[in-house]
């Protein structure tokens with residue numbers, strides 16, 4: 346690790362829904378930086394006094410930066426973390442961005458049992474999570490990877506079901522879909538690079554404990 350990398354703690358934050366909530370948690374424990382915003386075109390924002398720098402990345406890339414040690418720690422939804430299957434430490438459930446992973450089907454064509462969906466097509470952003478779920482039920486499926494608007498899949502006949510995250514349930518309702526099977530909770534997690542966790546143990550464990558106090562107070 347270079348001298349500069351040793352001096353700073355680098356934190357990867359994802360653009361989008363989680364960003365403001367994660368930045369607010371860091372601010373509460375005294376870590377922030379001028380101009381820290383996911384609208385910023387500047388992608389590294391440093392607080393020289395605290396020797397901390399934030400990098401702002403696409404959501405799916407947070408576990409990549411952390412696994413390679415380009416970021417020491419990061420904040421990422423459990424859904425993206427599970428799907429990425431990256432070799433990182435999961436340090437803390439930050440209990441923000443509450444949502445869960447589930448299988449949903451069209452209300453009108455609901456089949457009586459889960460096994461009635463065997464050998465059908467599933468549209469999803471999370472093919473690994475979906476496959477782990479259906480494999481655990483002994484079901485073979487065909488997975489169709491989409492990058493967004495997953496709920497469209499069954500409506501236009503692309504698939505019989507979806508595996509996706511649900512937060513408020515609005516998107517399911519508005520598209521006449523219904524949650525059919527729960528898969529996993531998917532709040533945002535604090536993750537760490539394995540080597541950074543050892544080399545910067547004191548800083549990372551203090552930060553984790555400070556965050557834990559804030560998270561548990563809520």
Ligand code: PRP
Nearest residue numbers: 493494495509510511512513514515516
């Ligand atoms: C996510 C998810 C659902 C929706 C669930 O999509 O894929 O579509 O949010 O939220 P709700 O239960 O509150 O309606 P996102 O908004 O991230 O956009 P995407 O479809 O482009 O992935």
